[in-house]
Amino acid sequence: MTVAETVVATTAQTEALPEIADPSRIAPRDARQLSKVFFDRLAVLEEGTREYQDVRNTLIEMNMSLVRFAAGRFRSRGPEEMEDIVQVGMIGLIKAIDRFELTREVEFTSFAVPYIVGEIKRFFRDTSWAVHVPRRLQEARILLSKATEELRSRLGRTPTVKELSELMCLSEEEVNEARLASNGYNSSSLDATVNSGEDGEAALADFIGADDHALELVEDFHALAPMIAALDDRERRIIHMRFVDELTQAQIGEHLGVSQMHVSRLLNRTLTKLRTGMLTTS
Known part of the structure; x- marks a missing residue:
């Protein structure tokens, strides 16, 4: 009997979650099954209680493999950055756990991976600038991105500079400055070589174009x-x-x-x- 089957059987008999010695060593397949049991319990617990925190921490440790899986997509950035990438990915995992609800009728893995990848991409977006840009413009660029997405969702079209300035509480001139600053965020040559795994190195241009x-x-x-x-x-x-x-x-x-x-x-x-x-x- 697997670890997951043992926990599920024990829970059904005792209505209590048994302790798992090392949740981080649970196999991904077992983690998917066990997560449903722990999310069931989390849903009936009050936030802030000791039991709530214990169940939440176990969910985090059980699903660390999702972070490692998502971080693997960015291994070409080098081992120096991987530790930071994993730490940032953990933030995405925690956000996913706090926002997941069983009523969504989707697997937690399908729900969590976009959160983890999104948090990692946000980390790159906020820390990787090709040229020096004043801090205030870096912050304005982040606000601009969020405001643009919010207004596009609300209005069903690309917002105007005036609409963005009203939402961001900035002048139209500052909004335009933030837009110009975005051009200095990142730049790469299309001829730049990247590690493509078993196939060795390839040009960045070879990877442009994908189904959205x-x-x-x-x-x-x-x-x-x-x-x-x-x-x-x-x-x-x-x-x-x-x-x-x-x-x-x-x-x-x-x-x-x-x-x-x-x-x-x-x-x-x-x-x-x-x-x-x-x-x-x-």
């Missing part, structure tokens, strides 16, 4: 926009705080003056409404 699966979501975003607009103010505020501000349910509860469980019910009800609407229109 995110484009498949464009129709979904267009269908979802009017449904979000039809929500009441509180529902839209909760959705914004959860998925734009990236607050936890406990933090949202503090803002609204309600309990975490009440926020969870409101969020589930709103997501069910949106999900039903999407299925109806598809």
Whole structure:
């Protein structure tokens, strides 16, 4: 009997999660099965309690293999950076664990890997500049990127400089400066050689061009926009705080003056409404 089968059987008999001596050594296949059991328990525990923290820490250690897998995609950057890449990837894993919900009906691995890779890419974006750029412009560039994505999602089109300046609380001149600063972020020759694994070295130009699966979501975003607009103010505020501000349910509860469980019910009800609407229109 595997470790996962043993834990599942023990949990079913005792309704208690047994201790795992070294969660970081759990095989990835077992980790996928065990994660479901631990997420089930995490969902009924109160944030901040000792048991909640223990279960959360076990989930983090069990799924460290996902970080190593995602970090492997960037091994061409050299061993010096790999330690930093793994540390940054762990931040992405922790964010994924804190935001994952079993009601999403997706595997945790499918949910977590984009978070981990996104955090690593954000690390490169924020630390890798081809030329020296003042710190204020580096920060403005990050704000510009976030504001552009938010407004593009909200408006369904590329935002204007004026719209960006209003959201960022900056002048239009400062927004244009941030755009120009983005040009100094990174540069590489298309003839630069990269390590392509077993095939040896290859030119960077050989790797340009790939299917962007995110484009498949464009129709979904267009269908979802009017449904979000039809929500009441509180529902839209909760959705914004959860998925734009990236607050936890406990933090949202503090803002609204309600309990975490009440926020969870409101969020589930709103997501069910949106999900039903999407299925109806598809």
